[in-house]
Amino acid sequence: MNPSPVSPLSPATTPLTVPNVDLPNWWQLWRWIQGPLEFQAENRQRYGDVFELDFWGLARGVLVGDPVVAEEILSQDFRFDVGRGNLLAEPLLGVNSLILMDGDRHRRERKLLMPSFHGDRLKTYSHQIRQITLTALQHWQPGQRFVARSFMQDITLEVIIQVIFGLNQGPRYKTLKAILVQWLDLIDSPLRSSILFLRVLQVDWGKYSPWGAMRNQRQQIYDLLQAEIEERRSQDLSQRTDILSLMMEARDEQGEALSDPELRDEMLTLMFAGHETTATILAWAIYEIHHNPAIKDRLHQDLATVPASTDPLALIQLPYLKAVSQEVLRKYPVIPSLFPRIPQESMVLGGYQFDTSHLIYISGYLLHHREEIYPNPQQFNPDRFLDRTYSPYEYLPFGGGNRRCLGYALAEMELRLVLATILQHFELELAESKPVVYQRRGFTLSPKGGVKMRVLQAL
Numbered sequence: 001m002n003p004s005p006v007s008p009l010s011p012a013t014t015p016l017t018v019p020n021v022d023l024p025n026w027w028q029l030w031r032w033i034q035g036p037l038e039f040q041a042e043n044r045q046r047y048g049d050v051f052e053l054d055f056w057g058l059a060r061g062v063l064v065g066d067p068v069v070a071e072e073i074l075s076q077d078f079r080f081d082v083g084r085g086n087l088l089a090e091p092l093l094g095v096n097s098l099i100l101m102d103g104d105r106h107r108r109e110r111k112l113l114m115p116s117f118h119g120d121r122l123k124t125y126s127h128q129i130r131q132i133t134l135t136a137l138q139h140w141q142p143g144q145r146f147v148a149r150s151f152m153q154d155i156t157l158e159v160i161i162q163v164i165f166g167l168n169q170g171p172r173y174k175t176l177k178a179i180l181v182q183w184l185d186l187i188d189s190p191l192r193s194s195i196l197f198l199r200v201l202q203v204d205w206g207k208y209s210p211w212g213a214m215r216n217q218r219q220q221i222y223d224l225l226q227a228e229i230e231e232r233r234s235q236d237l238s239q240r241t242d243i244l245s246l247m248m249e250a251r252d253e254q255g256e257a258l259s260d261p262e263l264r265d266e267m268l269t270l271m272f273a274g275h276e277t278t279a280t281i282l283a284w285a286i287y288e289i290h291h292n293p294a295i296k297d298r299l300h301q302d303l304a305t306v307p308a309s310t311d312p313l314a315l316i317q318l319p320y321l322k323a324v325s326q327e328v329l330r331k332y333p334v335i336p337s338l339f340p341r342i343p344q345e346s347m348v349l350g351g352y353q354f355d356t357s358h359l360i361y362i363s364g365y366l367l368h369h370r371e372e373i374y375p376n377p378q379q380f381n382p383d384r385f386l387d388r389t390y391s392p393y394e395y396l397p398f399g400g401g402n403r404r405c406l407g408y409a410l411a412e413m414e415l416r417l418v419l420a421t422i423l424q425h426f427e428l429e430l431a432e433s434k435p436v437v438y439q440r441r442g443f444t445l446s447p448k449g450g451v452k453m454r455v456l457q458a459l
């Protein structure tokens with residue numbers, strides 16, 4: 001099917017129908033699992049900025065890669081549901097996860113969690129991130145090889161566990177860390193990730209079957225979280241500032257506290273959303289910086305303008321460091337699209353007709369790779385963020401509206417701080433010269449092979 005000759009954005013009296021991708025639905029689902037970015041780009045080429053996908057066995061989804069339509073959706077966020085479109089994440093995160101909620105419940109829970117990710121809390125986290133990174137670097141020796149994504153995952157997991165539990169030692173903490181890593185490694189490739197998308201594979205044949213293993217490990221994580229919650233119940237939490245304690249102390253308008261399953265699912269959601277994503281983006285950043293020596297040199301010049309002991313919050317304001325991290329978040333979408341938006345009533349968006357059965361996916365990838373906004377979009381070019389600013393509908397690595405990423409400020413700070421700390425202390429190089437491509441890892445897209453690096457020398 002060809003794109004309509006009528007501009008989708010001109011005021012049309014009869015709304016247009018969204019074009020359907022003309023491929024078998026099982027093939028569309030596989031392409032979405034195995035290569036969602038190429039699949040999106042091919043469809044845009046063929047159908048334009050708005051097209052409908054049919055994922056075999058799942059709901060149909062409309063992809064949107066136009067900033068005007070993105071604005072129409074995100075600026076009227078109250079007219080859409082999101083949580084009920086995220087049901088695929090339920091087996092992973094539990095029914096009480098923030099990302100599965102809508103309406104008042106979502107608003108209330110977000111309000112409760114929000115203060116933990118802003119203001120003075122960020123200052124505390126900045127010192128923790130710096131310290132955790134410095135501790136991790138102590139083990140590096142010249143000549144040593146390491147996989148950037150695994151190294152970053154150690155750091156981001158440590159950060160998120162400290163932020164959520166206020167814990168950094170003890171057997172429960174160590175076990176939790178180890179099981180979380182094993183659990184997420186169960187979906188570390190497109191084939192293994194298929195289990196999240198294909199209900200027919202979601203059968204528990206015991207702990208050696210893929211679904212059985214996932215459930216078994218999730219139960220172990222639940223048990224550890226439950227034990228931590230019970231221990232906290234006998235403690236005075238009024239002086240504690242970690243998220244678990246804050247959530248245990250919180251009461252709604254009726255004076256009700258969150259139940260244990262609610263607490264448990266929110267902890268798991270934050271741990272999952274908060275460390276996989278950040279580890280992935282850090283690995284891409286290390287890759288691009290070492291793939292482009294001129295960029296690395298400019299970063300060193302930027303860092304040399306402040307003493308090594310500078311306050312971490314001042315360090316992350318360095319303009320070139322900021323531009324590099326913005327460019328990494330532009331070029332590499334961590335998830336293939338934003339969460340789906342489901343219209344609560346029939347409506348026309350961008351000249352197209354939508355109804356309540358549509359799941360609308362705004363694609364950060366398509367928006368961030370528009371030639372007229374980001375010339376030569378495949379090129380890694382931090383200068384584009386020094387030369388101009390972008391609207392929140394042209395640049396949205398953390399989504400937008402009432403579902404904007406809860407941890408965006410923590411993530412941006414962590415990205416810049418970990419990079420700056422590594423660059424200030426070590427010189428590294430890529431251990432392999434071949435270009436790194438992405439690979440699906442569960443719901444996220446990660447560098448294939450994790451980016452192999454070598455330590456050259458301490459600075």
Ligand code: HEM
Pocket residue numbers: 098099100110160269270271273274275277278281334335337338339340397398399400401402403404405406407408410411
């Ligand atoms: C580089 C790192 C990260 C990226 C790229 C990222 C990206 C995103 C995106 C695109 C969304 C969906 C927004 C939408 O559909 O409008 C999201 C939601 C969310 N993120 Fe992040 N995220 C990152 C790190 C974090 C961190 C560190 C945390 C918390 C510790 C976090 C917690 C969440 C939560 C709880 C939601 C769901 C919000 C809701 O449904 O109201 N994320 N994130």
